Amino acid sequence: MTAEIIDRLQITAAIEREGEPVLRLDGVNIRNQITGKDVVRGISFTLKKGKVVGIVGESGSGKTLTCRAVLGILPELFSVSGGTIDLLGHDVLSLEPKQWTQLRGTSITAVFQDPGSYLNPSMKVGAQIAEVIRTKRGVTRQEAKQRTLELLADVRLRDPELVYGQYPFELSGGMLQRVLIAAAISLGPKILIADEVTTALDVTVQAEVLDLLADLKERHGLSLIVVSHDLAVVAQICDEVLVLRDGEVVERGATAEVLRRPKHGYTRLLIGEHHLYGLERFLDAKPTTPKPRLVDSRPILIRAEGVCVSYDSSTSRRQALKDATFVLRQGESIGVIGETGSGKSTLARALIGLVTPGAGQISIAGEDITGFSAARWRDFRKRGIIQYVFQDPLRSLDPEVTIADTLAEPLLLQGMLSKSEIRDRIYFRLDQVRLQPNLLNRFPGELSGGQRQRIAVARALVTEPKVLILDEPVSALDSANRVQILEILNSLRANGTSLMFISHDLGSVAGVTERVMVLYRGSIVETAATDDVVNRPGHLYTRLLVGSGPTVTSIGSIDRRSRQALREQLEAAS
């Protein structure tokens, strides 16, 4: 008995030393018991103390299953069918449920995507963390609260006392994620698994959370496993990276090495996307000198002057868009950038008449649309001068209407073309979005996500619009499909269609726009040529946005401390 305790203590002491492995996976296979197939095959890696291992792969590649196996929470019907998992000297696969209860939280813990669903909506967030500390540590209420406040301060929530007494719905996504991280580290674990923790967040908030993780690693000597579908996220904080595809590791190595000299084609594809259409395009190139502003003689297509939109509810009035003024010229493509709630979607919806501005004027192709009646709007829309592409094609395509009928609808509404002309038009646009005509008789549910979004683009194009407004058109897509949509948009530009590309991600906008408009809290704070915005951001928010990456070359284009300084400045300014 005593010998065993001494033994254990020695092992623990050895593990505590810097650089000692805290987690070791050796040839782990995970089997789906229904199909009898191994969905994860031969995963091995070693996580050392104070280090960060990144796992990259698209959905279905087995990255989350691997994490769940390490945590001992594999979904039913899945089991580890081979290999060993060694966690701080314990053989994870032979642990009893009771031993797991001891280990989870104190040795290993995890934070997942969609933080809101992991918190009790009817309980104050502080109380939820304090409860865990109280039951696990056996301290008094007062001590637990004290510790919780420390933790909330630790994850850099600005006002821990305030957050302690708030309910989950009162917090933003980034704040919720930080609360969950605080809860995760409340019992002083050695290992933290971060599974897609930044996926649903804005770029700047994403950088904030990643910075926090890196900071915690340094201060608490945490070892991290960071899981993401986005190579850039992993690039920002990981020492070592594993690229997973179809349940197998296709590439592994030191992060910088993998990014600089990718060996596997799939890794190259992931990196290539960033170089073709990401911020890297500008950062790679030598900084240009500011171009003298040429007088643009192209005719003006959209002119917005002093547009204000506010949403009224019974209790409050929120100004979503303040005094927006801009022009979009024929053939020009403009990016609209901003975080969630910055008013970028409101601006787009005002242009197409889905919201009515409270003040200001908008004219499109010479027509003042601000005072349009419902009937005038219908007639104007039928002309199809301005078209709109939604973020989620699954929701914007009628599931019970075939692709052919979906594409024909705007033309049928116009009622000016014959059947064969409509068919020709559809075939032409289908070809333009690189889809085969055999899809025409299918329903949206039978298409992949990328195909659906291309159909949505094709539908917007059939009326031969002068302007295409795209609201986050690639945010829901994976790398390969994103590249394809962006390529299609670039070919449209070449044909003289004006684009208005709305996104929270400067990277995807940069590749297809010549000018960028930055919105911050309802105001247009900066409008400039895209490469100027990337290389010489003017407004504080733009500087933070550009500095938040995500890039694969420079591992965050400015360092953590400068980002933190910018955040504080921005906070002070507003």
Next chain:
Amino acid sequence: MLRGIWQLPAGKLSVLFLSVIILLAIFGPALAPYDPLVGTDHVLAHPSAQHWLGTDYLGRDVLSRILAGSTISVLGSVQVAVIALFVGAIPGILSVYLGRTFEWLTLRLVDTLIALPFLVFAVAVTALLGNGIPQAMLVVGVMVSPAFYRVARAAALTISRSQYVEAAILSGASIGWIVRKHVWAKILPAIAITLANTMGTGFVVVSSLTFLGIGVQPPAPTWGGVLASDLGYLNFRPYAPLFTTVLIVLTVLAFNLLADVIRDVSGESGRALLIRREKKRGRTARQTSATIPPTPHGDPQ
């Protein structure tokens, strides 16, 4: 959808059975071997070659009375369903589009109707409007219309908030166009299901009313009437109520079964179900799907 119903065994069964019932309703009175109104000396006879289902207390042939009574039962339930459909579904769809006042008024009206017991109400109204099945069914139809209102409204509401309707609006579609192209097809299965269920309910209601002797003058044959008269002479013919009850139960069951089948084969999941069945039946028989080249980017989800 219709082809889909026929492809499922349960659908085939219910459609066949209901067709028989409808044929009975049309040709029943003509097929009756005896006059359903005229009694004979064979009172309370057991089933025999002359009287397949025996005779009742006045010596009238039971089979003839059931055949002759089928018209009124089927007509009654059709009337209930059609009235309920028009009174319920149309305001249900319109409540989504016609503004707050209409919406509020119809909703309160529907709540009121749901609160009233329709059988009791039907009895009361026949006393007011005169004793007749059409009068009673008119009332019952209005009383069960909330089912249609709710179903149609719920479906229209979800659809009207969907992004694809917004997309259609952005192409210049009017309310009429949206209802025709995007709403109608999706509401139809729900309405068909409610319709089939309501027919079943209508059947029970007609049978109950005629059982109580409401809506028809006594010598006229009805299923409920036959059942009522059989019940009085259980000592002589203990099996007699079975004929009518089984018939009523089976008809109602067939309607409900049909409703279930419509639900199963409609919409996206229904399409998937039918494709799965087709594949199971003959992998080699259906060559068309094999000739279409696979999609270029992964399997459709």
